[in-house]
Amino acid sequence: MHGFRRSQKEIIQVVKICDVTLRKRLYEFSETPSAQLTVDQFHTMALEQECDPPSFVRQTPRVFDNLRTNTFAGRNGPEHSKQE
Numbered sequence: 001m002h003g004f005r006r007s008q009k010e011i012i013q014v015v016k017i018c019d020v021t022l023r024k025r026l027y028e029f030s031e032t033p034s035a036q037l038t039v040d041q042f043h044t045m046a047l048e049q050e051c052d053p054p055s056f057v058r059q060t061p062r063v064f065d066n067l068r069t070n071t072f073a074g075r076n077g078p079e080h081s082k083q084e
Contacts (some may be wrong), residue, residue: 028054 012019029035032051034042 025055 008019008022012022015022031054034051037045
């Protein structure tokens with residue numbers, strides 16, 4: 001990209017992630033509509049549809065479930081709702 005070719009090893013060293021994570025993110029990107037664009041199209045075209053990153057989409061239901069089922073520890077916990 002931008003006239004520079006980088007190996008996966010170079011990216012892993014700079015970004016500080018493991019090779020499995022890089023491959024996973026590349027696969028996730030390949031499943032998005034943006035992956036079908038050329039580099040020039042990617043830089044100049046406005047997409048009609050936006051997508052959240054796949055890792056965010058997978059995490060979101062768990063976050064909302066935790067918020068729904070768990071009260072926050074500390075000031076809002078059930079042990080603090082009793083009046084002394």
